[in-house]
Amino acid sequence: MPQYYIKLTVPQGKTAQYIALGRGWGKEFEFMVIILKAIMISGRTLGQGASLEAKMSPEFFNATSSCAISESDYNALGISGDENVLVRTEFGEVVLSARKDDGLPPGVIFIPMGPWANAVVGENTGGCGCPLFKGTEAEVEPTKTQVKDVCELFADLKRLAGEGS
Amino acid sequence: MIIEGGIVYDPINGVLGEEMDLSIEDGRVVEKAGGSEVIDARGMLVMPGGVDAHAHIAGGKVNTGRIMRPEDGRxxxxxRTKLLRPSTGYTVPNCYAIGYRYARLGYTTAFEAATPILEARHTHEELEEIPIIDKGALTLFGNNWEVLECVRDGDLGKLAAFVAWGLLASRGYGVKVVNPGGGEAWGFGGNVKGIDDPVPSFDVTPREIIRYLMRANEALRLPHSVHLHTNNLGKPGNYETTLETLRAVEDIAASRNRQVLHVTHMQFSAYGGTGWRDFESKAPEIAGYFNRHDQFTMDMGQLIFGSATTMTADAPLEYGNARLLKAKWSNHDIELEESSGVVPIVYGRKNPINAIQWAIGLELALLTEDSWQMIMTTDHPNGGPFVNYPEVVALLMSRRKREEELATLHDLASKRTSLPSIEREMDWNEVAIVTRAGPARILGLPEKGHLGVGADGDVSIYEINPEKVDPSRDHEVVKAALARAKYTIKAGEVVVRDGEVVAVPQGSTYWVDASVPEADAARVRADLVEKFAKYYSIQMSNYMVQDAYVTRPRVVRAGVI
Amino acid sequence: MIEEDVLCPFCGCLCDDLKVEVEEGRIVGVKRACRLGMSKFMGHERIVAPMVRRDGVLVETSYEEAYERAAEILKAAKRPLLYGWCSTVCETAKKGILLAEEVGGVIDSTATVCHGPSIIGIEEKGLAGSTLGQVKNRADLIVFWGANPAEAHPRHTLRYSSNSTGMFTPEGRGGRKVIVVDVRKTRTAKNADKFVLIRPGTDYEVIAALRMIVKGKGDLLPDAVAGIAKSDLEEVADMMKAAKFGAVLIGLGLTHSRGRYKNVDGALSLVADLNGFTKFVVLAMRGHYNVAGFGQVCAWETGYPMAVDLSRGAPYFNPGETAACDLLARREADAMMVVAADPASNFPRKTVEAMAEIPVIQVDPYPNPTTFIADVVIPTAVCGIEAEGTAYRMDGLSLRMKKVVDSVYPTDEEVVENILDRVRRLGDDN
Incomplete structure (x- = not known):
């Protein structure tokens, strides 16, 4: 699949870089898939905080398994109502629900801190004990894949079967 | 327990190097003890357990020092051993090391020199964790808003009631005053320049703060006097501020048989010169004044070459240190109460300022004729860590050692101080006074610092024969013997044998409960209710140190009624 | 019955003014708490009983067996890692450090993945700080840098910072300026007088540029630094120098992004520089209610605030080598005890995979992803609600947490002490 790099001018006069995996390039400006190349930030939110000691709850799932995207990026990605986003970094990938966030600049995505965000964070601490939870380069694309729930997220790790709760 | 045949120095009881037996039972010195435990102290130096009246050993400042100085920890x-927790640190040791190292020196009591009321809980958490020794903490009052307002209003009754309340709230032992007024000024980055420089926003002067707190202290008949860190501490020419401060309180009388004011780490307050270029010692002036005024006492604040960590409630001083030294700097201002700072330092032998400072501490101790007015300290860890006390004692006892040291220092230590001309060498009785009997008396601890019947069974035994060793010549022997007690006995239990800790009992914590008239207490409470509602960031009900933090209290009663 | 002045065991604000309504031993209402505190007091699903893993499955067991299994795991391990300690009281931490000494383990706290880099920054530069009440009473300029209290510390602004009132700040928010520096326009930023949007990972450059302007060397700067116009930075520097008392409140935006501890070093240095012109303090916006407390206890007990390796009997500290993430990433830890934390959620995936390969003991009131990979699960009482003890607020102020209701569960402290007892009984052979 060929990759095409284009730059789109977005609001506030700033530019964000996108990788376009396109069909019909050179004729009309239409794409089957656009991958957004962005910087991933993770951090606290109220909803994440309010449910962080109830990690098996739907509230935690709803609060934490989403990816906030700037409005222009969201629109550029052409995410439809039933679509999620796949976030991929050199450390892993994860499917998240997508939502617009007018506080985010183009080219920056935000995932509430938690196991979904950490699926794509690297383990290198740069010699100071702390991973780079903010600032990982990521690619974002729409997907029809479902978001894993917290059990599914850990299913391939230890002996989840028969979990006692 | 019977300690047989030691050569005992017990200045409070007039025992000057007599060979005698001591009996201890149930933690106290008795006429004659039963039991079979006998300690053979023949040919050894026996003294009461050492008492440190001024050291920074617990609380926020000390822990800040540890956290910002991992290089010191190493x-x-x-x-760890089967008996002991691990030790770390030189200038800012962990809690266990503090207890073990004091015990190895033959010290059995140490007082934390400065704790803000708001953060006293933290101080006590650390004091609880220090093994073996008995402890106490002096409470900071010199920049507290309630104090400043009482002084402004001239309300001595209310001030005394607040001091009593503050001691209770902090489970504190005495009234510490640090750079009075300067800490409040530092809230907006300022300082006071002398004892008559008004404190911003409060319309009071350091002179008034000191006088009122001393009067409140005496009205409450507290066991210890006000414990003062002077204004302008650490600055060239500050001896004038120091003398001015002392003259300002000459008319105040002590309410008990002790000093009326203790000026701490005097080395840092005895400086002449208009700047660092003409920096010089004014120790002779200070000591001369003390020789004429026996109502005042001081401690040395002796400087030790090498690494130290300066830490004090005198925050503007620390900011100045950090700028001067280009060193890392921590500051911690405490709402409504105090400020503080921490800066690491290395004192160098070839640094002219440090060399002069070193000499000043010794001049002060040696020129003050009455040893009862003087305590040996290093203001741990400001002048240097307390583990260097044997070095200081050796210096006090040996002119030869002082000359040997002076020869290795910047020559201004000889030119700008009187130390080379001082012939005095302390004897063992004087050493017992400045390290034990004196600090116990100055703190107001009748059961410490002596070995009379009823005293705490705290004894240090050193493997040195005072009748055979000449400290003047054999100062290395003195230093080595004092660094590793042959035995340290705490409340009748051997805690150190042959310089090693062999038992780890938990000591107790002194604090003072002073009674005041209910009418005054009620007025203080009303003020505090308002202050907590408007200004403090916590609730009044969560403020006071709870009993859970002082598990072995030793409460001293005092007060107006 | 209403319990007054209850402390909140959620975030580093450690609010101490909550009113908790208790009826028949149950909490039925909480006043003054934010959404975070409220959710904690009103309760979540709990781990019902101790569990141990048998044939790959967690099955309920007695506390006795759980303690025994935990002790056996720790005793058998060559390089046990004891991690967490921040959503519990200091009394637990003390026992935990003793346990780590006893088993020759490494003890580390959640601080290493939050403000750990701030602590390393403090080791470089020191911290010019104050209590929060000092900010409340004096600050006329607040700078939130990489911090979003609107979501992480909801009552901070009202109790301590931008919207609080005090002796010299009677007008509250009206008498103050608020600057927010962040990579996105957070809810906190929306309340700022001046918002500086920076690109992720450029904090260090921006701070360095500000330091140059503050120290009068701005003419050496280009017209824009990391995409920020120099004029914008000059405006910020002017606001800082014009303040009577400025407070820089730093968040994970500095510690979690490129530069990490060097960003914090820069912020601390900027504040030290500003004190040459006016009064400035800097505080870290600590996350968990007692993350600061573990650091305090660990420092006075071992000399170091986190990531302490006790395998050689004497404390050894070198974050990057001895921090939890590093030990796991290197597959060095061969057993892990997790107390009051959830590293399975909060560590990078590769690190969690390493956890899944070794025996894990979990001590916690609540089930969470760490439960999925635990071999021993020991439920406990919730500190600050069902158990009392000491906690340190984000500014280092120590307070006593209350117990407002009884619990059927043992406290964290009791559990750690029980495991310590079992470890000691297993003998001294390592």
Whole structure:
């Protein structure tokens, strides 16, 4: 699949870089898939905080398994109502629900801190004990894949079967 | 327990190097003890357990020092044993090292020199964790808003009631005053320049703060006097401020048989010169004044060459240190109460300022004729860590050692001080006074610092024969013997044998409960209710140190009624 | 019955003014708490009983067996890692450090993945700080840098910072300026007088540029630094120098992004520089209610605030080598005890995979992803609600947490002490 790099001018006069995996390039400006190349930030939110000691709850799932995207990026990605986003970094990938966030600049995505965000964070601490939870380069694309729930997220790790709760 | 045949120095009881037996039972010195435990102290020096009246050993400042100085932590590492927790640190040792190292020196009591009321809980958490020794903490009052307002209003009754309340709230032992007024000014980055420089926003002067707190202290008949860190501490020419401060309180009388004011780490307050270029000692002036005024006492604040960590409630001083030294700097201002700072330092022999400072501490101790007015300290860890006390004692006892040291220093130590001309060498009785009997008396601890019947069974035994060793010549022997007690006995239990800790009992914590008239207490409460509602960031009900933090209290009663 | 002045065991604000309504031993209402505190007091699903893993399955067991299994795991391990300690009281931490000494383990707290880099920054530069009440009473300029209290510390602004009132700040928010520096326009930023949007990972450059302007060397700067116009930075520097008392409140935006501890070093240095012109303090916006407390206890007990390796009997500290993430990433830890934390959620995936390969003991009131990979699960009482003890607020102020209701569960402290007892009984052979 060929990759095409284009730059789109977005609001506030700033530019964000996108990788376009396109069909019909050179004729009309239409794409089957656009991958957004962005910087991933993770951090606290109220909803994440309010449910962080109830990690098996739907509230935690709803609060934490989403990816906030700037409005222009969201629109550029052409995410439809039933679509999620796949976030991929050199450390892993994860499917998240997508939502617009007018506080985010183009080219920056935000995932509430938690196991979904950490699926794509690297383990290198740069010699100071702390991973780079903010600032990982990521690619974002729409997907029809479902978001894993917290059990599914850990299913391939230890002996989840028969979990006692 | 019977300690047989030691050569005992017990200045409070007039025992000057007599060979005698001591009996201890149930933690106290008695006429004659039963039991079979006998300690053979023949040919050894026996003294009451050492008492440190001024050291920074617990609380926020000390822990800030540890956290910002991992390089210091690495300097004192000793692994855990079956009996002992691990030790770390040289200037800012961990809690266990503090207890073990004091015990190895033959010290059995140490007082934390400065704790803000708001953060006293933290101080006590650390004091609880220090093994073996008995402890106490002096409470900071010199920049507290309630104090400043009482002084402004001239309300001595209310001030005394607040001091009593503050001691209770902090489980504190005495009234510490640090750079009075300067800490409040530092809230907006300022300082006071002398004892008559008004404190911003409060319309009071350091002179008034000191006088009122001393009067409140005496009205409450507290066991210890006001414990003062002077204004302008650490600055060239500050001896004038120091003398001015002392003259300002000459008319105040002590309410008990003790000093009326203790000026702490005097070395830092005895400076002449208009700047660092003409920096010089004014120790002779200070000591001369003390020789004429026996109502005042001081401690040395002796400087030790090498690494130190300066830490004080005098925050503007620390900011100045950090700028001067280009060193890392921590500051911690405490709402409504105090400020503080921490800066690491290395004192160098070839640094002219440090060399003069070193000499000043010794001049002060040696020129003050009455040893009862003087305590040996290093203001741990400001002048240097307390583990260097044997070095200081050796210096006090040996002119030869002082000359040997002076020869290795910047020559201004000889030119700008009187130390080379001082012939005095302390004897063992004087050493017992400045390290034990004196600090116990100055703190107001009748059961410490002596070995009379009823005293705490705290004894240090050193493997040195005072009748055979000449400290003047054999100062190395003195230093080595004092650094590793042959025995340290705490409340009748051997805690150190042959310089090693062999038992780890938990000591107790002194604090003072002073009674005041209910009418005054009620007025203080009303003020505090308002202050907590408007200004403090916590609730009044969560403020006071709870009993859970002082598990072995030793409460001293005092007060107006 | 209403319990007054209850402390909140959620975030580093450690609010101490909550009113908790208790009826028949149950909490039925909480006043003054934010959404975070409220959710904690009103309760979540709990781990019902101790569990141990048998044939790959967690099955309920007695506390006795759980303690025994935990002790056996720790005793058998060559390089046990004891991690967490921040959503519990200091009394637990003390026992935990003793346990780590006893088993020759490494003890580390959640601080290493939050403000750990701030602590390393403090080791470089020191911290010019104050209590929060000092900010409340004096600050006329507040700078939130990489911090979003609107979501992480909801009552901070009202109790301590931008919207609080005090002796010299009677007008509250009206008498103050608020600057927010962040990579996105957070809810906190929306309340700022001046918002500086920076690109992720450029904090260090921006701070360095500000330091140059503050120290009068701005003419050496280009017209824009990391995409920020120099004029914008000059405006910020002017606001800082014009303040009577400025407070820089730093968040994970500095510690979690490129530069990490060097960003914090820069912020601390900027504040030290500003004190040459006016009064400035800097505080870290600590996350968990007692993350600061573990650091305090660990420092006075071992000399170091986190990531302490006790395998050689004497404390050894070198974050990057001895921090939890590093030990796991290197597959060095061969057993892990997790107390009051959830590293399975909060560590990078590769690190969690390493956890899944070794025996894990979990001590916690609540089930969470760490439960999925635990071999021993020991439920406990919730500190600050069902158990009392000491906690340190984000500014280092120590307070006593209350117990407002009884619990059927043992406290964290009791559990750690029980495991310590079992470890000691297993003998001294390592």
């Amino acid at each position: 300097r004192g590492t000793e692994p």
